[in-house]
Amino acid sequence: MYRxxxxxxxxxxxxxxxxxxxxxxxxxxxxxSTSLTDWVDDTVAAVEYMLRSxxxxxxGMFGVRLxxxxxxxxxxxxxxxxxxxxxxxxxxxxxxxxELSSQHFRANRESHILTQEAQVGEFVGYRxxxxxxxxxxxxxxxxxxxxxxxxxxxMENETDRYRDFAEMLGHCGSAVTREVSPEALDLSWREDIxxxxxxxxxxxxxxxxxxxx
Amino acid sequence: MTREHVLCFGADETxxxxxxxxxxxxxFAVLLLNxxxxxxxxxxxxxxxxxxxxxxAGIITLRFDFSGIGDSSYRxxxxxxxxxxxxxTRQAMDALAARGAKRFLLVGLCSGAVIAFRTALADExxxxxxxxxxxxxxxxxxxxxxxxxLRRIRRRHFVRLAMGSSFRWKIWRRIVRGGVDMSxxxxxxxxxxxxxxxxxxxxxxxxxxxxxxxxxALVDRGVGVLQLHAEGDxxxxxxxxxxxxxxxxxxxxxxxxxxxVAGANHTxxxxxxxxxxxxxxxxxxxxxxxxxIAG
Numbered sequence: 129m130y131r132x133x134x135x136x137x138x139x140x141x142x143x144x145x146x147x148x149x150x151x152x153x154x155x156x157x158x159x160x161s162t163s164l165t166d167w168v169d170d171t172v173a174a175v176e177y178m179l180r181s182x183x184x185x186x187x188g189m190f191g192v193r194l195x196x197x198x199x200x201x202x203x204x205x206x207x208x209x210x211x212x213x214x215x216x217x218x219x220x221x222x223x224x225x226x227e228l229s230s231q232h233f234r235a236n237r238e239s240h241i242l243t244q245e246a247q248v249g250e251f252v253g254y255r256x257x258x259x260x261x262x263x264x265x266x267x268x269x270x271x272x273x274x275x276x277x278x279x280x281x282x283m284e285n286e287t288d289r290y291r292d293f294a295e296m297l298g299h300c301g302s303a304v305t306r307e308v309s310p311e312a313l314d315l316s317w318r319e320d321i322x323x324x325x326x327x328x329x330x331x332x333x334x335x336x337x338x339x340x341x
Numbered sequence: 342m343t344r345e346h347v348l349c350f351g352a353d354e355t356x357x358x359x360x361x362x363x364x365x366x367x368x369f370a371v372l373l374l375n376x377x378x379x380x381x382x383x384x385x386x387x388x389x390x391x392x393x394x395x396x397x398a399g400i401i402t403l404r405f406d407f408s409g410i411g412d413s414s415y416r417x418x419x420x421x422x423x424x425x426x427x428x429x430t431r432q433a434m435d436a437l438a439a440r441g442a443k444r445f446l447l448v449g450l451c452s453g454a455v456i457a458f459r460t461a462l463a464d465e466x467x468x469x470x471x472x473x474x475x476x477x478x479x480x481x482x483x484x485x486x487x488x489x490x491l492r493r494i495r496r497r498h499f500v501r502l503a504m505g506s507s508f509r510w511k512i513w514r515r516i517v518r519g520g521v522d523m524s525x526x527x528x529x530x531x532x533x534x535x536x537x538x539x540x541x542x543x544x545x546x547x548x549x550x551x552x553x554x555x556x557x558a559l560v561d562r563g564v565g566v567l568q569l570h571a572e573g574d575x576x577x578x579x580x581x582x583x584x585x586x587x588x589x590x591x592x593x594x595x596x597x598x599x600x601x602v603a604g605a606n607h608t609x610x611x612x613x614x615x616x617x618x619x620x621x622x623x624x625x626x627x628x629x630x631x632x633x634i635a636g
Contacts, residue, residue, distance in 0.1 A: 131412060153382050154359055154389065156342055235610055240573020242507045242604025243611075253385035253610045319608055321377030321384060321451060 133190065133331045140339035143182045147174050149198070160249065160257035164198065164264065171202035185209060188338050193315060194218050197267060203275035212275065212302075213334050215283040216313050219293055221267030228252070231317045239319055252317045269293070277301040281337045283309045283330060307333065343393050348403060350436035355414040356429055357381075358405025360437075361392040365399050367634040370442035371626055372433055373404040374426075374453035376608075380411025384450065384608045390619055391448070398627050399634035401442060405433055407456075423484050426456045431464050444468045444633070446626055451476070451607070454576075455484050461564055462555060469565035469629040471622055474576040474607055479552040479583045490582075493536055498578040499526075500533045506572055507604045552584045553591045566597045567625045569618065571605040598625065 191199035196217035447457035454475035
C-alpha cells in the first residue's frame with residue numbers, strides 16, 4: 129500500500145521516504161523493546177533527513193491508525209511548514225488495545241490454533257513490550273498535543289467519526305480537510321495471505337492533496 | 342546489530358531484496374521467498390527474525406520480493422506467476438553468486454514453498470529446500486490445483502481435524518453449538534471414507550507426474566528436503582491425497598525430514614509456534630551447511 133502511495137506522490141513531483149520505525153519491518157529492534165516515544169524520535173529524524181537531503185522546506189507526513197497518531201505527535205515536535213495526512217488516527221489507546229485483543233481472540237477462535245497461555249502483550253502474532261503497551265494505553269482523546277498551524281487531511285471511515293477532533297485541530301490553527309475515505313480501511317487480522325484489497329482511490333486522493341501547494 | 346543492505350538485481354535491477362551478511366564468510370546462502378502477497382519481512386516478521394538468526398550462525402540470507410510484490414516492480418511480459426517466480430529466484434542466486442555465495446538453501450511458506458520446490462527441480466544450485474506448509478507443488482509446472490481436487494483435499498482436511506487432531510474438541514464444540522452444518526459433516530465423512538487418496542478419476546490427474554519421483558529427483562542430486570507442516574494446515578492433507586500409499590516411501594527417502602507443529606495454524610500465528618518454526622529452520626539450515634560454517 130505504501131509503495132503505491134509513494135509512486136503516486138513521486139508521480140506528482142514529491143520526493144518520498146518510506147521507513148519502518150524501530151522494531152517493525154526491516155528496521156532493527158523488536159516490538160517488545162520499543163516505545164511510542166522511540167517512534168516519534170524515528171519519525172522526526174526521518175523528516176529532518178528528508179529536509180536536509182532534498183532541500184525542501186515543507187514537510188509532509190502520512191500515517192494510518194497508530195502511525196497517524198505518531199505522525200501527529202511528530203508534527204508537534206517538528207513545527208514549521210508542514211502537511212499532515214491522517215487516516216483513522218488512534219485517539220483512544222484503551223479502545224485500540226481492546227480492538228487488538230478482540231482480533232487476537234477471534235484469530236484463536238476461528239483459526240486452527242491450539243490456545244496456550246498467551247504471553248503478556250501477545251496480539252495476533254506479535255509481542256508488544258510493557259513500555260509500548262503503557263504508552264498506547266495512555267493515548268486519550270483530548271490529551272493530544274496539537275501541532276499548531278499545519279494543514280491537515282483527516283480521512284475517516286464514517287462521516288463525522290473525527291468531527292470533534294477536527295474541531296480541536298481547527299481551534300489550534302490548523303486548516304483541516306475532513307474526508308470519508310472512498311474505501312473503508314480494514315486492517316483486521318486475516319489468515320489468507322493471498323488477498324489484500326488495495327484502497328486505490330483513497331491513496332490517489334491522499335497523493336493529490338499532498339501535492340497541492 | 343546486524344548491518345543489512347538493499348540489493349537490487351535482475352533485468353534492469355527491478356527486483357529488490359535485503360541482504361543480511363553473515364558474521365563470517367561460509368559461501369552458504371539462504372533465500373527466503375515471499376508467502377502469498379506478504380512482502381520480504383515475512384508473515385509476523387518471520388523472515389527478519391530468521392535472517393538475523395541465520396546471519397549469527399554464519400549463513401548469508403537474501404529476503405527479496407517477487408515482481409509485483411512489496412518493493413519489486415511489476416513485470417509487463419505476461420509470464421505466469423510460477424514461471425516468473427522461479428526465474429526471479431534463479432536471478433537472486435545469480436546475484437548472490439556474484440557476491441561469493443556458492444551453495445543455496447531455499448526456504449518458503451505456502452506459495453513460497455511451492456516456488457522453492459519447483460526452483461530446486463529446475464536449477465541445480467540449491468542444496469536444500471525447506472517447504473513450510475506447501476500445497477500445489479506436486480501439481481506439475483503450473484502448480485494449479487483444480488477445484489475438484491481442492492474439494493477432495495478439503496473434505497479430507499476437515500475429517501482429519503474433526504476426528505484425529507489436537508483441535509477436535511474445539512471443532513466438536515462448534516458442531517454441538519450449531520456453528521457447523523451437520524449434514525456437511527456427515528457428507529464429508531462418507532465421501533472421505535469412499536475416496537481413495539491415489540484414485541485418479543478425472544482427466545487432469547492422469548497427466549500429473551508421480552509425486553514421489555519428483556522428490557526422488559531432488560534427493561538423488563543430494564538436495565536436503567525439510568517439510569514443516571502446521572497441524573491445522575491443508576498441506577498435510579494435500580500430501581496424503583497426492584501421494585496416497587506412497588507418502589511413507591517419500592518420507593523415507595534419504596535427506597527428507599518431515600515435522601508437524603501440533604496445534605498451529607497455516608501462518609503460525611501464536612508466538613510459541615513462531616519460535617518452533619524459527620528454531621527448526623535454523624537447526625536444519627545449520628545442519629545442511631555443516632562444515633562450511635563450523636568454527
